[in-house]
Amino acid sequence: MSMYPIASITAPNSTTYGQVEFANIPQNFTHLQLRVFARSTASGTSTIGNGMIFNGLANPNTYNSHSLNGDGSSATSSAAGYYNILQYSPYLPASGANSNVFGVQIWDILDYTNTNKNKTVRCIGGFDNNGSGNVALTSGLWLNTSAITDIILNVSGTYFAQYSTFQLYGITTA
Amino acid sequence: MAIIPGVGASSMHGALVPIAYTTGNGTSPVVSFSNIPQGYQDLMIVVNGLSTGSSTQPAITFNGTSTGYSQTNLYGNGSSAASDRRTSQSQVAISDYNNINSTYPSSWTMHILNYANTSTYKTILWRWAGDANGSGYTMLSVGLDQTTSAISSMTFSTTNGGQYWTTSTTFELFGVRTVNQ
Numbered sequence: 001m002s003m004y005p006i007a008s009i010t011a012p013n014s015t016t017y018g019q020v021e022f023a024n025i026p027q028n029f030t031h032l033q034l035r036v037f038a039r040s041t042a043s044g045t046s047t048i049g050n051g052m053i054f055n056g057l058a059n060p061n062t063y064n065s066h067s068l069n070g071d072g073s074s075a076t077s078s079a080a081g082y083y084n085i086l087q088y089s090p091y092l093p094a095s096g097a098n099s100n101v102f103g104v105q106i107w108d109i110l111d112y113t114n115t116n117k118n119k120t121v122r123c124i125g126g127f128d129n130n131g132s133g134n135v136a137l138t139s140g141l142w143l144n145t146s147a148i149t150d151i152i153l154n155v156s157g158t159y160f161a162q163y164s165t166f167q168l169y170g171i172t173t174a
Numbered sequence: 175m176a177i178i179p180g181v182g183a184s185s186m187h188g189a190l191v192p193i194a195y196t197t198g199n200g201t202s203p204v205v206s207f208s209n210i211p212q213g214y215q216d217l218m219i220v221v222n223g224l225s226t227g228s229s230t231q232p233a234i235t236f237n238g239t240s241t242g243y244s245q246t247n248l249y250g251n252g253s254s255a256a257s258d259r260r261t262s263q264s265q266v267a268i269s270d271y272n273n274i275n276s277t278y279p280s281s282w283t284m285h286i287l288n289y290a291n292t293s294t295y296k297t298i299l300w301r302w303a304g305d306a307n308g309s310g311y312t313m314l315s316v317g318l319d320q321t322t323s324a325i326s327s328m329t330f331s332t333t334n335g336g337q338y339w340t341t342s343t344t345f346e347l348f349g350v351r352t353v354n355q
Contacts, residue, residue: 002188002190003188003189003190003350004187004188004189005187005189005351005352005353005355006353007353008215008352008353008354035215035216035285035287035350036287037287037288037294037297068248068255069248069257070246070247070248070249070256070257070258070314071246071257072246072257072258072259073257073258073259074256074257075248075249075255075256075257098295098320100293100294100295100320100322101294101295101297101318102288102294102295102297103297103316104285104287104297104299104316106285106299124299124301124314125299125316126246126299126314126316127297127316127318128244128245128246128259128297128316128317128318129244129318130244130261130262130318130320131244131259131261133244133246133259133316133318134246134316135246135247135248135257135299135314135315135316136248136314137248137314162293163288163291163293163294165215165287165288167215167216167350167352169189
């Protein structure tokens with residue numbers, strides 16, 4: 001199994017990228033990995049991560065997600081079913097967090113070109129803010145058998161902060 | 175809104191590049207990587223190992239600094255799941271429960287994204303597997319190093335007096351390339 005870089009996006013400032021999109025994703029890999037280093041401009045200390053949309057399809061009742069989250073005092077699990085966007089991803093720091101604090105997320109999207117099954121994704125990530133923060137495992141289900149050719153990540157109504165970076169990789173197998 | 179009109183596979187150079195490999199020596203509590211190349215997007219570290227002691231709590235520090243660390247943990251101990259945190263620490267405790275010993279090897283996979291950026295603090299994400307045959311933990315953690323300096327060195331220490339990394343403990347450092355690197 002080998003991993004290859006496909007594309008990279010970096011926010012040049014905090015007012016440009018309300019969402020980032022990887023389009024025309026090559027179909028010659030077995031899996032995808034998306035590595036995110038980001039912060040939101042939303043108010044408050046944190047925001048519940050970012051939404052994800054595949055192939056530009058924000059259709060109702062097609063995205064489900066689960067989260068196992070630790071906030072420094074307890075572990076909790078949540079679910080978001082039948083949404084038009086993949087809801088749960090690990091929290092990101094927001095404008096109320098300490099300066100220069102960024103969150104990380106590592107997404108794995110297995111067998112993304114297979115047209116015979118729905119798509120499942122998983123993610124680990126979080127951020128620490130020296131006294132607050134979250135760390136989480138999340139999973140998502142997209143009820144669609146299409147190959148994934150396009151991924152959108154958004155922070156609804158706000159922006160990804162300057163220096164946020166998004167790296168997409170393809171993973172091959174034998 | 176950022177729309178990338180089209181992306182193609184870059185030239186087929188692997189993204190995961192081995193940088194360094196070392197082992198414990200059985201007599202030192204410290205293992206370090208220094209002069210880390212700055213030309214990658216991320217770092218990934220894989221550790222599998224043991225301590226010569228019975229209850230060792232390993233930790234990591236960066237750039238020789240012993241201030242400005244914190245962490246948030248999510249863990250399971252075989253009977254329940256919980257979360258806790260440490261603030262304003264002198265190091266990041268990579269297995270927060272004194273569970274490393276000479277019999278049951280622990281493993282860690284650590285990710286440090288954007289490690290060479292000099293405008294952001296450094297966030298470390300890692301998983302620890304510490305099963306001890308009837309006890310033990312599995313843990314996902316995120317840590318913070320409150321410095322904007324690029325990470326150029328890191329040190330793994332056992333922190334407990336008289337307890338050392340065994341000779342069978344392996345430390346692997348990888349660089350993760352992105353496009354045009």
